[in-house]
Each structure stands twice: as C-alpha cells, then as structure tokens.
Amino acid sequence: MLIYYVDGKFVPAEKAVIPVDDLALLRGIGVFDLLRTYNGKPYFLDAHIDRLENSAQKIDLALPWTHDEIKDVVKATLAKNDIPEANVRIVVTGGSSTDFMTPAGPPRLLVLVSPIPKLPDSWYTDGVKIISWEVERTIPGAKSIDYISASLALKKAAAQGAIEALYIDRNGLALECTTSNVFAFTGETLITPGRGILSGVTRKVVLELAERLFPIDIRDISRSELVAADEVFITGTGKGLVPVVQVDEDTIGDGRPGKKTRQLMAEIKRYTQAH
CATH class of the missing domain: 3.20.10.10 (D-amino Acid Aminotransferase, subunit A, domain 2)
Structure with missing residues (x-):
C-alpha cells in the first residue's frame, strides 16, 4: 500500500484528497517536480527542489516551506514506502479559493511516490x-x-x-x-x-x-x-x-x-x- 504526503499528513494513496475549492482543480494553478531514486536514495533532490522553488516564483506562488522542510518531507515519504526504486512527484497547489479565482488560503504540499516502470530495452x-x-x-x-x-x-x-x-x-x-x-x-x-x-x-x-x-x-x-x-x-x-x-x-x-x-x-x- 502506497503512502502519500498530503497537506501535512501521511495518508494511504486511496484516501489522498484535497478540497474541491483548491485552485489546482479549479484553475490549474500549481507547480510540480519529478525525481527518481537510485539504490533507494533520491537522485539530485536539492536540484529538483531548487527547480520547484523557481517554478513557484515564476507563477508568483509563495511557498511557506523552506528548502530543507520540503527535503525532509520527501525523505520521510520515501521512508514510509517499501519501494526498491521510486518516482517521486512533489506538487504545490494554488490553495483554496472562496471566489474560485484568487487564493484565500496557503498552498498545499503533496508528495506522491510510485514504483518506477521498466522502460523497453x-x-x-x-x-x-x-x-x-x-x-x-x-x-x-x-x-x-x-x-x-x-x-x-x-x-x-x-x-x-x-x-x-x-x-x-x-x-x-x-x-x-x-x-x-x-x-x-x-x-x-x-x-x-x-x-x-x-x-x-x-x-x-x-x-x-x-x-x-x-x-x-x-x-x-x-x-x-x-x-x-x-x-x-x-x-x-x-x-x-x-x-x-x-x-x-x-x-x-x-x-x-x-x-x-x-x-x-x-x-x-x-x-x-x-x-
């Protein structure tokens, strides 16, 4: 059973949800980055978080987490999943909105992991x-x-x-x-x-x-x-x-x-x- 990190909590993948008023759903506002593990360890994790932060800056999405806090969440999520090699998707949503257009709450941080599929030789x-x-x-x-x-x-x-x-x-x-x-x-x-x-x-x-x-x-x-x-x-x-x-x-x-x-x-x- 896969475990995801969703907005401050670790939850089973089938129970991972975000509110329907999140701007990621309503307007496609959000950023993400994708990395993988080698020998179970995240590959170039710092570089991927740097790029995530740069993406957020470019769309004027203020991140309330430090670089190291995001890094710790990624490592903790991997530790809760027994996957030999994993893809790791870090997502930052636009957050909830009362008028369905402008942010009314902080962004949400999601970390999703999945086994790496074997690509054709x-x-x-x-x-x-x-x-x-x-x-x-x-x-x-x-x-x-x-x-x-x-x-x-x-x-x-x-x-x-x-x-x-x-x-x-x-x-x-x-x-x-x-x-x-x-x-x-x-x-x-x-x-x-x-x-x-x-x-x-x-x-x-x-x-x-x-x-x-x-x-x-x-x-x-x-x-x-x-x-x-x-x-x-x-x-x-x-x-x-x-x-x-x-x-x-x-x-x-x-x-x-x-x-x-x-x-x-x-x-x-x-x-x-x-x-």
Whole structure:
C-alpha cells in the first residue's frame, strides 16, 4: 500500500484528497517536480527542489516551506514506502479559493511516490521515434501542472508509434519535448536549445559530462537543422538518455543510435553508479 504526503499528513494513496475549492482543480494553478531514486536514495533532490522553488516564483506562488522542510518531507515519504526504486512527484497547489479565482488560503504540499516502470530495452539499443508538435509553453521555465498541450501531444505521438512530441515554436525552432530536453550532434559539436525551455536536471548532468568530450553549442536550433543532424537524443528524469532515430517521417543519420550518443549513455551510467 502506497503512502502519500498530503497537506501535512501521511495518508494511504486511496484516501489522498484535497478540497474541491483548491485552485489546482479549479484553475490549474500549481507547480510540480519529478525525481527518481537510485539504490533507494533520491537522485539530485536539492536540484529538483531548487527547480520547484523557481517554478513557484515564476507563477508568483509563495511557498511557506523552506528548502530543507520540503527535503525532509520527501525523505520521510520515501521512508514510509517499501519501494526498491521510486518516482517521486512533489506538487504545490494554488490553495483554496472562496471566489474560485484568487487564493484565500496557503498552498498545499503533496508528495506522491510510485514504483518506477521498466522502460523497453529497445529504446536504448535501437532508438525511438518522436513527432513534432507546434506549441509553446505559456511560461517557459515553470514546471506547472497545466499539461493539456502535453497530454494531447503524447496521444498524437502514441497514435503514430512515437514515444515523445517535440515542441516547435512559431518560428520553426525546436524547443523541447513534453517531458524531455533535446540534443543534436552535428559533426563533433553537441547542440541543445537554451531559450524558451524548462531546463532539466538530467540535461545539466549531460552538459557537465559532455563538456570534456565535445564542443558544446547552446543555441536556437530549427526543426530542419535538427532532422539533418548526425545524431539526436532526448533526456529526462524518468527515461535517462534515449537515442532518437526518427522525427515524424525524417530518419536521423543512418537510422541507428550514433557513436557519440552511445558514448554519452555510457558516461551517464558510470556517473550514476559512482554517485
């Protein structure tokens, strides 16, 4: 039986509720962050809480908890659940509202845990397909709970045999995927967008590991340049680093995970095991 933390209490998952006047339900006001454990310990917990706090600041949601208080709640929630490896979702809601528009009470803190599902080995050995989707985040850099666009995009992706959807802005620039950051190799240079995105924690790790191996260019990249790249991959907390071999109907490189992508996959594996 899973145990969640909900607004100051630890409760069984099936009894976890929040009031119907919470702005998270009424207006989609709230932020969240997602992390996972390795060997039972939260991976980059401080960095994820930093990003949660930054997201809250961007939507003008004042957090009544300190960084360390949130950290302690996450650790306590994990301790109450017997899960070998877990996804941990930290959610801050907009709080209750009497007029269903403006906050009348403090935000609510939720910590939800679940077992990590096993992803197909073929994602990493053979690569995956993603599709492109013309949309832009309302507030780039804020990981808000409003995921309508992402949900629609992922449904479209699944219908086309793809695992992710790549956001393309009005200028034809490739930004990021619904829950992933995107990278491309052109020659020896590793390219990744730096504007209009939510910078992932795994993205930061990849950049740190890659800087001693390859030239790095953080800049705008168009969809046309991306599909013409030698190698493409995506990164995310739950999926790690996944090679991309197809975008819509365009094949990337020779249609197989590239050498430099596989090199970074090995570097991340070593790094994770060491830390």
